[in-house]
Structures are given as C-alpha cells and as structure tokens.
Amino acid sequence: MKELELKYGCNPNQKPSRIYMENGELPIKVLCGRPGYINFLDAFNGWQLVSELKKATGLPAATSFKHVSPAGAAVGLPLSDVEKKIYWVDDMDIEFTPLANAYARARGADRMSSFGDFISLSDVCDVATAKIIKREVSDGVIAPGYEPEALEILKQKKNGNYNVIEIDQNYVPEAIERKQVFGITFEQGRNELKIDEHFFDNVVTENKEIPESAKRDLAISMITLKYTQSNSVCFVKDGQAIGIGAGQQSRVHCTRLAGSKADNWWLRQCPKVLELPFLDSIRRADRDNAIDLYIGEDYMDVLADGAWENIFKVKPEVFTREEKRAWLDKNTNVALGSDAFFPFGDNIERAHKSGVKYVAQPGGSIRDDNVIATCNKYDMAMAFTGIRLFHH
Numbered sequence: 001m002k003e004l005e006l007k008y009g010c011n012p013n014q015k016p017s018r019i020y021m022e023n024g025e026l027p028i029k030v031l032c033g034r035p036g037y038i039n040f041l042d043a044f045n046g047w048q049l050v051s052e053l054k055k056a057t058g059l060p061a062a063t064s065f066k067h068v069s070p071a072g073a074a075v076g077l078p079l080s081d082v083e084k085k086i087y088w089v090d091d092m093d094i095e096f097t098p099l100a101n102a103y104a105r106a107r108g109a110d111r112m113s114s115f116g117d118f119i120s121l122s123d124v125c126d127v128a129t130a131k132i133i134k135r136e137v138s139d140g141v142i143a144p145g146y147e148p149e150a151l152e153i154l155k156q157k158k159n160g161n162y163n164v165i166e167i168d169q170n171y172v173p174e175a176i177e178r179k180q181v182f183g184i185t186f187e188q189g190r191n192e193l194k195i196d197e198h199f200f201d202n203v204v205t206e207n208k209e210i211p212e213s214a215k216r217d218l219a220i221s222m223i224t225l226k227y228t229q230s231n232s233v234c235f236v237k238d239g240q241a242i243g244i245g246a247g248q249q250s251r252v253h254c255t256r257l258a259g260s261k262a263d264n265w266w267l268r269q270c271p272k273v274l275e276l277p278f279l280d281s282i283r284r285a286d287r288d289n290a291i292d293l294y295i296g297e298d299y300m301d302v303l304a305d306g307a308w309e310n311i312f313k314v315k316p317e318v319f320t321r322e323e324k325r326a327w328l329d330k331n332t333n334v335a336l337g338s339d340a341f342f343p344f345g346d347n348i349e350r351a352h353k354s355g356v357k358y359v360a361q362p363g364g365s366i367r368d369d370n371v372i373a374t375c376n377k378y379d380m381a382m383a384f385t386g387i388r389l390f391h392h
Helices: 037-057 081-086 098-108 127-134 148-155 212-226 251-267 284-294 321-328 346-352 368-377
Strands: 003-005 018-020 028-032 061-066 069-075 117-121 138-143 163-167 176-181 184-189 232-237 240-246 334-338 356-361 381-384
Touching: 028 148, 037 061, 037 069, 037 117, 037 138, 037 163, 037 212, 061 098, 069 098, 069 212, 081 098, 098 117, 098 127, 098 240, 127 148, 148 163, 212 232, 212 240, 212 334, 212 356, 232 251, 240 251, 251 321, 251 334, 251 346, 334 346, 346 356, 346 368, 368 381
Parallel strands: 117 138, 138 163, 334 356, 356 381
Antiparallel strands: 003 018, 028 163, 061 069, 061 117, 069 240, 176 184, 232 240, 232 334
C-alpha cells in the first residue's frame, strides 16, 4: 500500500487528505478503525519516542499523545500500590506486565491531558495492556504487533471503530524529511541524535553526582522532549514523565506549566486526596476532574454547598495551601530536561519547588553562570548536553 486516503485533514473542511510514500510502501497496516490526519501525526511521533526509549533503557515503553505532543511517557517499571490507585487500575484483576505498567504510568501521570489520547507502544501489545486501554477514553493505538486476544479486546472499543495500527518495527525512514507550509517545501536532515548515558557527562555544577537511575530519568526527559512541540520542558521521576510543558513561547512558562503538572501528580498521592470519599457512581473522568479542582485554587467548585453532594459521600476538608506545600516538600530526586538553554535562574528556582535534583539542558546562554549558581544554591547536579532539541 503506497497511500491511504483519510477522511479529512486537521479540520473537516481540509479536503482531500491522505498519507502516502513517494518511494516504497507505507510501513503500517490499519487493523481496525479509520485513523485520521492528527491520529497519524500522533502515532508516528509517538512511535519514534517509544522506540528510542526502548533502545535507551532496554525496557518496554509507552506514550500517551495529544495534539502532537506527549501528555505522558514511561518505561515498564513496576507500579506501587499508590500508583495503581491514582492511575485507577488498582481494581483490575490482571497480571501487570512491563508494557502494561508502562502504559498505566504514561496515561496516569496527567490524566486530564491524556483524555482521548493516541497511544504508542514499543512492544507487541499484550492482553494486560489491551485491558487497560479498553477502559480508557482513547482514539487509537500503534504498536509493532498485537497478541490475538489483545487485538480482539481492542476491536470491541467504540463499537468496532477504535483505531488500531500495526507498524513495521524494521522500517527506516529516509535521511531527509520534508513538509510544506504555505505551498513552500521545507527540507532538513532527520534528527537522528542518539541519547544515552554519555549524553550527561559534562556536569557543570559543584555537585557532580548523577546516579544511573537519574541518568535514565534524564534520558527519558530528553527523548520525550525530542518529540514535544517546542519550547518544552519535562520533569521525570522513577522512569516516567510526571510533568510536560509544551509549546510555550517563554521557557519559564514551560517550566511553570510542567512543574504544576508534576506537583499535581505528587499531590494526588497524598493520603488526604487518596481518601476522598467519592460517590460510587462517579466515573473515572469525573473523579479526575474533581481531584484536579480539589488540589488546585478553585477547590470551592467541588466543595461548595450544592456541589459536593453530587461528587462526595461526605464533604471533604479543604486541602490548605500549607498542607499542600508540606506534602510537596517530600517530593525529591526529580529529573528535569529542557529542549534549549535556560536563559535565567528563575527556571531553576521554579524547578526546586517541585523537587528537582538533576538537570539536563544544552547550555550556551550568556547567563549560564547565573543558572549554574542557582543550581549550586540548591545542591543540584546539572549537565550541559550542548545539543538543542527543538521540534516543530
């Protein structure tokens, strides 16, 4: 198959639409559904991301994409009991395989952003992973293959219209990539940069200690950024992205956005949040929305009289600013990556509030000394990679 006609482009009025190969055949098979233009943009970006995570870490990887940027990305490390609960999989009677763990973590880190995601999996989709996918609101999945039972489970979604794509894992794209904007063709060499443990050898801070686990997390952050719309910043902890800030014009706004997502991920693990007395009839998506409001500044939207009765069995106490700060101070050893240099130390000041201990960024700002000094103030270890990772 050299080309595949699509229903429409980014919007319904953008017709005709297709994907096609100028040379050779498309490296994909559509096993179910009818993926659209944006679905394929998410699928192909996500596939590159998880393929590189697998190569860099040796672990199965998954990502949850929305609007051509990852909402979450993770490798297949085991889930704690608390993580199972905040990702809404604690009630599932399944064997949590490494791939299932990877997707639960990728989907669960920022459930608000992952709602209606497109999924990319580095490995053949197994039954456990398919069962997690089946219960979530999602547009589709791409993987190098599917176990027969897993494929049948996925085909049941959306009344048989769920998008399931199989990709040839041996496909190698051409070295030159092109796209058109305003009728004008842009051409560049593909970003084939390999990110491994040596990517972080140039440590420029007084603290030179970056353990292997932190190098893994920094690699996850940089590979995630490689496929995130710039400007972008990524917080990672224990093998998963916990906060991604994408597409902001100001880098400190990226850091604030990603940091607020990382904070929300950590606040969801506080016993006060874990023990919220939800009504039994509340759906997972509504619980996600309620938790997001409860831990934020608009908590009265769910605690006001006439509102809480529709969500909770008993009215919860306010989660005070002091309580939240005390809990956030317990989050430590977070890794932070940036796709371009930090121009000011304010980014590091914000990162410190979210438990960042390890930083990787290209360096090269005229204020590098200020950024380094700010890291030294908090005993952070920071590596200069010398490589920018813009993606548009």
